[in-house]
Amino acid sequence: MSKKTLHAVLFGPPGSGKGTQGQLLADRFDVPQIGAGELFRAEIAEKTVQGKLLKEYVGSGVLVPDELVNAVITNQLKQLDLRKGFVLDGYPRNVEQATHLNRVAKINLAIQLKIPDKEAVRRLTGRVQCVECEQVYHLTDTPPIKPGICALCGGKLKKRNDDTKELIRKRLETFHFMTEPLVTYYRQQGVLLTITGEQAIPYVFEEIIKRIGKLGFKS
Ligand SMILES: [Zn+2]
Structure with a gap:
């Protein structure tokens, strides 16, 4: 069987370790990692046109509109050679964004990192x-x-x-309401993989490697 190229997204509540696991996965497969959080912070720090807009939304506590988020991510993806693969974390955050992403780069693996709210609060x-x-x-x-x-x-x-504590609760609420529907979306696409994220980082990572290996993703 020929190796499958990783076109992966990781999603999960804040504190689920998606950034860390995304980085480990990208390193193991030698593909670029795109962390939406870091990418947005970099845009803001570099004071690009999009960065200035992002800053206004982030500063006001209003959700950043899909169009703006999509544009920043699309820009970043366009700078990559998509045939070589990538790992995205922190994006998409809702089904609309996921639909947009699938038009730019077809996703063939969506890893859901699952942890209870209580553990998320403890970690954060x-x-x-x-x-x-x-x-x-x-x-x-x-x-x-x-x-x-x-x-x-x-x-x-x-x-x-x-x-x-207060903002963590709010972010968890937003996750359940807005991002969790990705489970259904990616299940329908046939690319969903659910991983329990409660264990320590190396164990969760080994579980990911084992499970995606069975799906034909080999580093
Ligand atoms: Zn340091």
Whole structure:
């Protein structure tokens, strides 16, 4: 059997580890990872036209419109050689975006990372991130060697502004209402793979590798 090229999306509630698993998967298959969150933050930091628009929405707490999100992602995908594959996480966030994505690049694997809300809250409230290199730590699960200092670059560790209890609950609500319908969408497309994301990062990753290997995706 010839190897299948990975045209994958990962989705799950905040705290499910989709960014981390997306990066591991992209590294293992030697394909680019597109993290929607980082991509949007980069656009904002570079003050592109789209970045300025994004900043207004993010700052006001209003959901970023699909057209804008789609445009930023499409731009990024156009810069890639899609025949070589890719891994996307943090996008699509709803069925409309998924429909748009399928027109730009047909998705052949949608990994749903499933964790209970309680665990998501526990993970996110303990999460800190390096202000320099964006490395993520968890105060009890994966603490840095020196408290408050990034083990990789020596940068300061900070909580993300949206990792407050109240905002975490809101983000989870939004996920259930808006993003969870992707389960049905991708099941109908015949590309859904559901993975329990509660275990530690390496175990979840091995489970992903094992399960997608059976589907013909081999690194
Ligand atoms: Zn750092």
